[in-house]
Amino acid sequence: MNNIQTLKGFRDILPQEKRARDFVAKSIAKSFSLRGFEPIETPTLEYAELLLGKYGQEADKLVYNFADRAGRQVGLRYDQTVPTARLLGQYYQQELPKFFRRYQIQNVFRADKPQRGRYREFTQCDCDIFGTVSPVADAEIVAAFYAAFADLGINSLVIEINDRQTLMSILKPFASDFVDVFSIIQSIDKLDKVSRGAVKNELVSKGLSSGDAEDCLCEIDNAVMSDQLSKIADICYDLGVPRSALKFNPKLARGLDYYTGLIFEGIIPEYSVGSVGGGGRYDQLIETLSGVAIPAVGFGIGFDRTVEATLQLGLIPEDVLQGSQVLVAVFSEELLAESLQLSNQFRQKNIKTEVYPEVDKLGKQFKLADQKKIRFVAVIGEDEARDNLITIKDLKTGDQKTLAFEEAVTLVKNSRK
């Protein structure tokens, strides 16, 4: 296996990136938990029958499916909505309560063409409320979306909102036997990415007259917030979402067919890679998928993009990104016990610490700290051992001090700020 690498479209996650991802995932999970959302997990493998035919013909080709050793057709998790629909069918109103709120952060698998930053295994982060059509649930969902970013320190998030019903009532008169309304929605959805002219041309190419295409775009420009959407926005404000964070965008369409009411999308202005997530209300989908009629509202967060944005904005503390903060060097075989005890003491003070595992030249030990980007090296030599002190060197500033243990702890802890 000397030259076996990772599969195309798959990746290893090395420590620094993994720490950033864990930090973001933990923060998001906490934001959701505080709002009453409960974590679940579904298996990586499901019956292929569950997965196929649920996402459209094109998507079916992207499902990883195969026959297991017993001949069952099985498939890898493709998204989190379909397995959750299965789970709701199995447990809703029994093990799971009415108005079930769940979040789910797991990997999904798509045999897609790999591109820069797009992998065949990636993390999805979904959050939904099931079992009510109340606008309070819509607003709780928008507020949870806002909080997930705000709690990471991203206070600039703009959430564009729209009502799929308003959009449908505007667009339906332009639909015909030749152009269905979802095809028009898919063109409208591009208005934020390509020029108005390009969208108009696309509508014409789909069969709208030039005049109808123009009228359609004008009507969208002039659309106003529906009563339902205003009500949802007001509840959001009461739930603590700042007014500046919500922005009505009549052009927001969201590509997927299944939305039935509120739709929304989040953008971080300082981070120019487009949407970091979005969602909306989908009152028929769970019934279509599971046979059990359960209205739903929820969203997905683009986990990779959110991690990248959080890193770019410098919102992950240095000491979270780094591994050990202190390397305890070993001065000599005779003083090994002192070094071991010191590392244990640092750990008890909640300081990430490792001990150099061999007796080696001090120069080599400092070099390891450098390679591992460990900021502090602590040494107990003969003098230090006699005086019950520690010599500690800050590799960032070059400062070296000989001091008592408690002072060393203070030094290291203060460096985190």
Place this chain on the structure above:
Amino acid sequence: MNNIQTLKGFRDILPQEKRARDFVAKSIAKSFSLRGFEPIETPTLEYAELLLGKYGQEADKLVYNFADRAGRQVGLRYDQTVPTARLLGQYYQQELPKFFRRYQIQNVFRADKPQRGRYREFTQCDCDIFGTVSPVADAEIVAAFYAAFADLGINSLVIEINDRQTLMSILKPFASDFVDVFSIIQSIDKLDKVSRGAVKNELVSKGLSSGDAEDCLCEIDNAVMSDQLSKIADICYDLGVPRSALKFNPKLARGLDYYTGLIFEGIIPEYSVGSVGGGGRYDQLIETLSGVAIPAVGFGIGFDRTVEATLQLGLIPEDVLQGSQVLVAVFSEELLAESLQLSNQFRQKNIKTEVYPEVDKLGKQFKLADQKKIRFVAVIGEDEARDNLITIKDLKTGDQKTLAFEEAVTLVKNSRK
């Protein structure tokens, strides 16, 4: 899909269990991080070639493998050691430092016969130090194993230790062309599970004379700690492992072929399901797997058993296991805003809170709290709104009080203790 269920041997993890698992995983990850271990992730899918032929013929049958759409033979992660060996071959001494310490908590897949408590997808939790044969590394590994349990509140862990080399030097004279030494080791490994007589019979059935089998068992009974093992134990004590936690067990064999030095296993005396994990030194395995000579020492923790033990011993705080602590009821449409603002205030105080999402009879709202095991229900009726107070009912004690917000916060927070 109305009656599609989970696949045989696979399971959904519902909220209460998921919260317990997240708590345990987070605690273990923190214990490891404090000791300088760094987290990594490898992909769920690898080239089948990497996985097959690594675990033995029987195990090969348990690997989930298939051809992907491009015709590549791929397989699902079967353990974490083989992918890590691949990763070390790719990155060691470049992106990864010398003396790399990693931990990894991911799911693995085995097409095994499902049994009670044994699933085809389950979580492994591995921790290793690569690149040194020093006994300090062995002791750091044992100390990390101890800390993972102690930090969960399991202070009673007993770690049985032995030296595979001692065992080999005792057993080799009894091996022959007909009985290889690993076959004898596999019998010896059963000494803690079945009777001495049964093991003796097994050795005889494998080809040892009755006298040799008896001699072999006596020699093991009388074995003493090797110098290397004593040294490792001493370093463990310096690293904070209590003397009572380490127990020399000359009968401890560990079934796997690849151990070359220290071997150990952890048992929680109050929890009678046997070993909760174990490991040892394996200085040749990484070279066999990856072609790169890297000595290694590490362990795996049985995650499911550890979660179960932690739950059984009552070590997971009630408020971690539970979802929302407060349900904010909605008294009337007119007082909805007050309820929304109150739920936002509770959340800002770090109290898991949900708001009843509809305007409904109070009785129904209390019923939901009961179904969801939410302990407190907060109500703002007309009087409370006028006086800027909250009525809060403790469903556990039946107590109901009308008080100011800050007092309500104190009430809820104190209930956690």
